[in-house]
Amino acid sequence: xxxxxxxxxxxxxxxxxxxxxxxxxxxxxxxxxxxxxxxxxxxxxxxxxxxxxxxxxxxxxxxxxxxxxxxxxxxxxxxxxxxxxxxxxxxxxxxxxxxxxxxxxxx
Numbered sequence: 294x295x296x297x298x299x300x301x302x303x304x305x306x307x308x309x310x311x312x313x314x315x316x317x318x319x320x321x322x323x324x325x326x327x328x329x330x331x332x333x334x335x336x337x338x339x340x341x342x343x344x345x346x347x348x349x350x351x352x353x354x355x356x357x358x359x360x361x362x363x364x365x366x367x368x369x370x371x372x373x374x375x376x377x378x379x380x381x382x383x384x385x386x387x388x389x390x391x392x393x394x395x396x397x398x399x400x
Contacts, residue, residue: 298332370395
């Protein structure tokens with residue numbers, strides 16, 4: 294069954310079963326519906342994947358530019374995020390801190 298979307302074939306849906314002749318023409322409407330949904334998912338996949346990256350970039354820009362100190366720490370006390378305002382407040386300089394232990398910021 295072709296995975297067709299907007300007059301383009303994006304792939305092929307193949308259905309197999311151990312039992313010969315398991316599928317017949319009565320199964321075509323269901324297979325067609327499945328193929329249609331799969332084609333939509335294939336077409337929208339790249340768009341959906343780009344959104345989280347774009348949102349992360351926006352959030353990073355906002356956090357980096359805010360005057361408020363932002364420090365995010367994992368339960369393991371590993372620094373996950375430290376914006377420039379937090380680095381200045383803690384007098385840490387411009388060294389990269391993500392991945393280091395929180396205790397290292399007191400040195």
